[in-house]
Amino acid sequence: MGRCASSQRGTMDMSIVHSMHSKFAVAGPCSSRSMFAVQRHVAHTEAAPESEWVGPLEGGGALRCMRASSPAFRDVLMLRSMVYGRPASACRERFDDAADHYVSYRGAVPVYALRVSHASRGTFECERQYPPHLVERFRTRLVSSGRLVRNPVVPGSAERLRHFLAGCWADICSWGARIEVTNVLAQMLPFYQTLGYFALPMPPFQHPLWEREGFAVCFLANPALPGAINGGLDDLDDVIAMSEIERVY
Numbered sequence: 001m002g003r004c005a006s007s008q009r010g011t012m013d014m015s016i017v018h019s020m021h022s023k024f025a026v027a028g029p030c031s032s033r034s035m036f037a038v039q040r041h042v043a044h045t046e047a048a049p050e051s052e053w054v055g056p057l058e059g060g061g062a063l064r065c066m067r068a069s070s071p072a073f074r075d076v077l078m079l080r081s082m083v084y085g086r087p088a089s090a091c092r093e094r095f096d097d098a099a100d101h102y103v104s105y106r107g108a109v110p111v112y113a114l115r116v117s118h119a120s121r122g123t124f125e126c127e128r129q130y131p132p133h134l135v136e137r138f139r140t141r142l143v144s145s146g147r148l149v150r151n152p153v154v155p156g157s158a159e160r161l162r163h164f165l166a167g168c169w170a171d172i173c174s175w176g177a178r179i180e181v182t183n184v185l186a187q188m189l190p191f192y193q194t195l196g197y198f199a200l201p202m203p204p205f206q207h208p209l210w211e212r213e214g215f216a217v218c219f220l221a222n223p224a225l226p227g228a229i230n231g232g233l234d235d236l237d238d239v240i241a242m243s244e245i246e247r248v249y
Helices: 014-021 037-041 071-084 132-141 158-174 186-195 242-248
Strands: 052-056 062-066 100-106 109-118 142-150 179-184 213-220
Touching: 052 158, 062 071, 062 158, 071 100, 071 109, 071 142, 100 158, 109 158, 132 142, 132 179, 132 242, 142 158, 158 186, 179 186, 186 213, 213 242
Parallel strands: 142 179
Antiparallel strands: 052 062, 062 100, 100 109, 109 142, 179 213
16 A cells, blocks of 8 residues: 655545544445446546555545545545535535545546544544543544544445445554544444444543534554454554553553
8 A cells, every 4th residue: 555645744325424424434436447427427537646546446546645636636525515405615524624535436537535534634624522641642543533434325335335445544544543532423333343342431422513523533553453444454563552542541
């Protein structure tokens, strides 16, 4: 996996529902070698040349990373606009500027987008909702992901979503991050458990933007731990053990 474009920085359609009401969504497609009718809806002829190519994704397609200052960020705003039903200009948020933004592409068509905020760069969304002793203990290696959206024109696939998230985490790890905190809707908890997330021992809280109750979950990047994301990570020599999380509490 290549590094992200941060070299200057140092049932129900779950992907749509979750991205509207919490920080980090679920279930939709990633990429494929085939280009079909999606091309009619997206004018691009090249996949975000202003972004950095991270690597190929299992199952096909490519993963790219960008900052909000890049012209390629238009793809992130376009996907949010399609999902949220708002003008793209209304989909930019204050937490975007310091974050990395991962986008998967099927040919030239953007499919998934995910915002990843590194706690070492400053305050991240909902930071006050998480235990401060946990955030401060691991701040230099902690991230918080959000605004996972899927192109609604492309059919959903939980498997392709897992490939996308695994690809993101492989690159996130290359920057030294080993732990994530985020929040999910109650109906999303089982899916996140399959990825390797676990619930933090704290009450649910209302997301300040979406005004929906979310449950705090945590992920540890550690190939020795269970979960679909960890199963795709290379060996890491500086992992955070579960016992360290337990000691914080």
